[in-house]
Every structure is written in structure tokens, then in C-alpha cells.
Amino acid sequence: MLRRESTGPAFRLMSKPDAEIVQFDNVGLRYGTGKEVLTDISFTLYPGSFYFLTGASGAGKTSLLKLLYLSQRPSRGLIRMFGTDAITLPRERLPGFRRRIGVVFQDFRLVPHLSAFDNVALPLRVAGVSEREIARPVADMLDWVGLGDRRHARPATLSGGEQQRVAIARAVIARPDMLVADEPTGNVDPEMALKLLRLFESLNRLGTTVVVATHDLHLIRDVPESLIMRLDKGRLADPTGALRYPPRRAASPSPAEATAR
Amino acid sequence: MTALASRIPGLAAWRNRANGDVRLLPQGHLSGPMPWVIAIMIALTIVAAGSGLALRNAARAASADLEGGVTVQIVSAAPAERNRQADAAVAALKGMVGVAAVHRVAQSDLEALVEPWLGTRPGDDIEALPIPALIDVRLSGPAGRDRIAALRARIIPVAPAARVDAQAGWLAPVFAAIGALQWLAGGLIALLALATVASVLLASRNALGNHRETIEIVHMLGGTDRQIARVFQRGMAVDAAAGGMAGLLLGLATIFMLGRQFAPLGSGMMGAAALGWSDWLLLAAIPMLGVALAVLTARLTVLAALRKML
Numbered sequence: 131m132l133r134r135e136s137t138g139p140a141f142r143l144m145s146k147p148d149a150e151i152v153q154f155d156n157v158g159l160r161y162g163t164g165k166e167v168l169t170d171i172s173f174t175l176y177p178g179s180f181y182f183l184t185g186a187s188g189a190g191k192t193s194l195l196k197l198l199y200l201s202q203r204p205s206r207g208l209i210r211m212f213g214t215d216a217i218t219l220p221r222e223r224l225p226g227f228r229r230r231i232g233v234v235f236q237d238f239r240l241v242p243h244l245s246a247f248d249n250v251a252l253p254l255r256v257a258g259v260s261e262r263e264i265a266r267p268v269a270d271m272l273d274w275v276g277l278g279d280r281r282h283a284r285p286a287t288l289s290g291g292e293q294q295r296v297a298i299a300r301a302v303i304a305r306p307d308m309l310v311a312d313e314p315t316g317n318v319d320p321e322m323a324l325k326l327l328r329l330f331e332s333l334n335r336l337g338t339t340v341v342v343a344t345h346d347l348h349l350i351r352d353v354p355e356s357l358i359m360r361l362d363k364g365r366l367a368d369p370t371g372a373l374r375y376p377p378r379r380a381a382s383p384s385p386a387e388a389t390a391r
Numbered sequence: 392m393t394a395l396a397s398r399i400p401g402l403a404a405w406r407n408r409a410n411g412d413v414r415l416l417p418q419g420h421l422s423g424p425m426p427w428v429i430a431i432m433i434a435l436t437i438v439a440a441g442s443g444l445a446l447r448n449a450a451r452a453a454s455a456d457l458e459g460g461v462t463v464q465i466v467s468a469a470p471a472e473r474n475r476q477a478d479a480a481v482a483a484l485k486g487m488v489g490v491a492a493v494h495r496v497a498q499s500d501l502e503a504l505v506e507p508w509l510g511t512r513p514g515d516d517i518e519a520l521p522i523p524a525l526i527d528v529r530l531s532g533p534a535g536r537d538r539i540a541a542l543r544a545r546i547i548p549v550a551p552a553a554r555v556d557a558q559a560g561w562l563a564p565v566f567a568a569i570g571a572l573q574w575l576a577g578g579l580i581a582l583l584a585l586a587t588v589a590s591v592l593l594a595s596r597n598a599l600g601n602h603r604e605t606i607e608i609v610h611m612l613g614g615t616d617r618q619i620a621r622v623f624q625r626g627m628a629v630d631a632a633a634g635g636m637a638g639l640l641l642g643l644a645t646i647f648m649l650g651r652q653f654a655p656l657g658s659g660m661m662g663a664a665a666l667g668w669s670d671w672l673l674l675a676a677i678p679m680l681g682v683a684l685a686v687l688t689a690r691l692t693v694l695a696a697l698r699k700m701l
């Protein structure tokens with residue numbers, strides 16, 4: 131901690147070239163001219179880790195995730211993602227970054243005029259994967275979330291839980307480097323919630339960094355190796371010590387971290 | 392975990408490609424007013440362009456006819472003196488270089504020409520009327536100012552009553568009027584193009600507004616501005632192509648009917664106004680230019696609007 135204060139962020143960033151997948155440094159966010167909804171947010175996410183983000187309603191979970199999936203720029207602070215400064219990232223490089231991030235939106239955000247199948251296929255089509263290579267994985271994924279027989283259904287004709295499962299299928303179909311899920315189990319029964327959690331875990335085992343925002347403490351208990359971030363009125367608490375430098379559990383500590391320890 | 396296990400070959404390579412072809416938005420072509428607007432614009436443009444081309448052809452034909460033409464009039468009340476001066480002028484002209492042909496219009500022809508106005512009642516002495524003698528001169532080149540001056544210098548000494556005029560000079564006001572009409576046609580075409588751009592711009596903005604949410608989602612999934620713009624472009628291309636076809640048929644039919652209306656007005660200038668094959672080709676290219684303009688406008692509008700989104 132001392133080291134962190136005595137050296138500038140630039141030095142620290144340079145000393146750990148690509149150990150972290152995401153790094154926030156004194157990030158603040160305000161919407162328009164309102165008061166800050168996120169204040170002094172500093173943390174590091176390591177590749178292959180599984181994070182839960184908790185906090186009361188209105189604490190700023192969705193706002194923090196928006197910064198993570200690059201739908202919002204912070205009002206201040208530094209953000210690095212995939213080894214690149216995300217603040218000064220030129221607009222035309224955003225799509226390439228976003229294709230590495232799978233997002234489950236709190237309000238699903240399915241495309242209303244597309245079928246469940248086409249919604250799930252969307253990230254692959256955007257990435258230019260050919261139709262021939264899309265059909266199988268998308269069908270398999272829909273089967274797996276229990277919507278194989280609803281593949282032609284429009285979102286409006288699906289139940290909330292079904293929409294949520296389509297949203298999750300769409301977020302993981304392209305096997306992103308990072309999965310960001312906002313209350314992904316809010317609308318499904320506990321059994322399905324557990325099943326979806328297993329999906330996230332298997333994705334995590336394949337190397338994807340997972341960040342799940344949830345109120346559901348049962349869910350958190352189901353992933354014992356997970357790290358917890360807690361937001362309280364826009365400020366970050368660190369109950370598991372996951373976010374300290376160096377973190378209590380990093381996927382692969384770099385030499386720089388070893389010396390810092 | 393079959394879902395994740397089924398491999399998607401080539402995904403990594405595709406990931407940073409920005410040109411996946413995606414059906415992102417509902418393709419609601421041919422339902423809105425766009426094809427009709429384009430059809431009307433194209434039809435009006437074709438009529439304006441057709442008229443402009445016909446006027447140009449008429450003016451060209453006429454000026455080619457008149458270019459080397461010079462009229463010499465001998466204005467004298469005394470028939471004997473008139474004849475003498477006319478003969479002297481013809482003789483002088485025949486010896487000049489650059490004069491291709493000299494033709495004295497027979498006095499009887501002139502009388503026949505003025506007869507409808509003056510009448511031929513028995514006892515009228517048409518010879519008593521001061522009808523000028525007319526000499527039609529054809530130069531080998533255009534009848535410019537100095538050529539006319541040279542002719543004058545040669546004729547006036549032998550025929551003091553002579554008046555020498557370039558034939559094109561008489562028609563100068565007609566040419567000026569035709570020129571003005573051509574500018575009018577050009578101006579109309581420019582205004583029509585502007586109106587087309589404006590309506591495509593409005594339609595594109597409207598479509599963007601309607602699909603804003605989908606566009607945001609596609610952006611979040613890593614879709615590029617070009618991918619999104621291409622969807623709108625394609626929609627506009629289909630609309631504009633349909634409208635362009637209809638406009639082409641409507642415009643050509645109008646020009647054809649106008650041509651039939653004008654044909655009986657006589658040979659002369661109207662015959663010369665007929666459109667050549669290159670003119671028809673140009674008219675047929677107007678819908679294609681219209682489609683290109685519409686698609687380009689849609690593309691630029693959408694890209695400009697997307698650039699304001701994160």
C-alpha cells in the first residue's frame with residue numbers, strides 16, 4: 131500500500147505490463163452535472179478470476195459495470211483494459227475491445243425484432259463468422275439454456291426468465307475474454323440460477339474473467355473461490371481483500387508483484 | 392458443457408474484422424414514402440434534363456446553320472438603282488476570299504414572301520413598294536465581327552444602300568432566351584438533387600431514431616459504425632432503385648409525349664431539337680446517379696450520427 135502511494139500510477143502500470151485484465155485507478159463517475167455516483171474506485175481484475183460485485187440497490191453496481199463494458203466513460207481517473215489505456219482509446223478501436231467482452235445487461239437488451247436464435251447469433255455475425263459456422267454453436271447454446279424449442283420466438287413472446295437466458299447465451303456465445311453480468315439470475319428459479327452459475331464457472335475455467343453483480347448471497351456462496359467487491363454508496367469496500375495490491379489470490383503473480391510483496 | 396465445447400473455428404481471426412455482414416435491423420423497404428419521393432424527383436429531373444438537352448440541340452443546329460450566313464440588303468426605293476447596286480454587290484462579293492456562296496434572292500420570291508401581308512389586289516403595283524433586294528451570302532467560316540466589317544468595306548463603295556448583317560445576329564435574342572431556359576433546366580436539376588438529399592437525410596435520421604436502441608445494442612456487442620451504416624445504406628439503395636425505376640419510366644414517357652406534341656410544330660428548329668442516342672443514354676443514367684446520391688447521403692448521415700454515440 132505504501133508503495134502504491136509513493137509511486138505514480140504510471141510507474142506501477144509499466145512495471146506490470148499484462149498481468150491484469152482491468153485496472154481502475156481513482157475512478158469517479160457522475161451522470162451529467164449530478165453528484166458522483168462512483169467515487170475513488172481503484173481495483174485490479176486478473177485474468178481467469180471470478181468476481182462478485184455486491185451492494186445495495188442504487189449503490190452503483192450497474193454504473194461500475196458500464197465502465198467495465200465501455201458503455202460509459204468515467205468523469206475522472208484512469209482505466210486500463212487488456213493492457214491499453216481505455217480512457218484515451220480512440221472510438222474506432224472500441225468495437226475490437228467490446229468483442230472481447232460479453233455482457234449480460236440488467237434489462238437484457240435483446241433486439242426486439244430478432245428471434246432468440248438471431249439474438250444469440252448476433253455477436254458472431256457482428257464478428258463476421260460465417261453462417262455455416264454459426265448454426266451449430268448457437269443451437270447448442272440455446273439447448274443448453276433450455277430454449278431449444280423457443281429458438282424462433284421473439285423476445286416479446288418470452289418470459290422474463292427466458293429472456294434472461296437468451297441474454298446470457300448471447301453474452302457467452304463468442305467466448306469472451308471477460309464476462310460482465312448484471313443481476314444475471316434475478317428472473318430465474320434457484321435451480322436455473324445454479325445452472326447458469328455453472329455455465330459461468332465453466333467459462334471461467336476456460337480462461338474468461340467473470341464479473342457478476344448480484345444481491346444474491348446464496349449465489350456468492352456457491353462459488354467458493356470467488357472474490358468479492360462491495361459497493362457502498364459509490365465507494366468500493368474490499369471484504370475479501372481481493373482488490374488490494376497485490377491481491378490475495380491472483381491467477382499468475384508476475385515477478386513485479388512478487389517483489390512488491 | 393457442449394455449448395461452450397463446440398468450437399467456433401476462426402473466431403479469433405474474425406474477431407477484429409470490422410466488416411461482418413449483419414442483418415441487424417428489420418428491412419422495412421418499400422413501405423415508406425421514400426420510393427415515391429425518389430420516383431418523383433427522378434421523373435422531374437429526367438424531364439428537366441431532357442428539355443435542357445433538346446434546347447441545346449436546337450440551339451446548336453440553328454447556330455451551325457446560321458454561323459456562316461450573312462444577309463446583304465439593298466434598301467432603295469428606286470427599282471433600277473436597287474438592281475444596279477445589287478448586281479454590283481454580288482460581283483464584288485464573288486471576288487472575295489472566304490465567301491463560299493453568293494445567292495441573290497429573286498425579287499419575285501421576295502414579293503411572294505410579303506404577299507400574305509400586303510395582298511395582291513388587281514392594280515396594285517407591287518414594284519412601287521420599297522422591297523429591298525436580298526443577297527444570301529455563305530462564308531466558309533463563322534461570320535464574326537471583323538468578317539462582317541471586311542464585307543462592308545468592300546460592298547458599301549459599290550453599293551452605298553447596302554446593309555450587311557450576320558444572320559446569327561438576328562436570332563441573338565432567341566439564342567439568349569434558349570440559353571436562359573437551359574440555365575433554368577440546370578438550376579431545376581440542382582434544386583431537385585438538393586431536395587433529394589434533404590429528404591434522404593430526413594428519412595435516414597428518422598430511421599436512426601426508430602432503431603436507436605438496436606443500434607446501441609449492436610455497438611455494445613462490438614458492431615462497427617460501418618456495419619450499421621451498411622444496413623441503412625442497403626435499405627436506402629433498395630428504396631432508391633425502386634423509385635428510380637418508376638421515375639425513369641414516368642420521365643421517359645413524359646418526354647416522349649412532349650416530343651409528340653411538339654413534332655407537328657414543323658421541321659426546322661423542332662426537328663433539330665430531337666434527342667440523340669447519347670442524350671437518351673444520359674437520361675437513362677439519371678436514376679443511377681440518383682441512387683448513388685441517395686445511398687451516399689444515407690451513409691454520410693448515419694455515420695455522422697453514429698460518431699456522436701459512444
Ligand SMILES: Nc1ncnc2c1ncn2[C@@H]1O[C@H](COP(=O)(O)OP(=O)(O)OP(=O)(O)O)[C@@H](O)[C@H]1O
Nearest residue numbers: 161164167185186187188189190191192193194236
Ligand atoms: N443514466 C443515469 N443518469 C443519472 N443518474 C443515474 C443514471 N444511472 C444511474 N444513475 C444513478 O446512479 C446511482 C447508481 O445507480 P446504479 O444503477 O449504478 O445502481 P445499482 O447498484 O446498479 O442499483 P440496482 O441494484 O438497483 O440495479 C443511482 O443513484 C442512480 O439514480
Ligand SMILES: [Mg+2]
Nearest residue numbers: 191192236312
Ligand atoms: Mg443495477
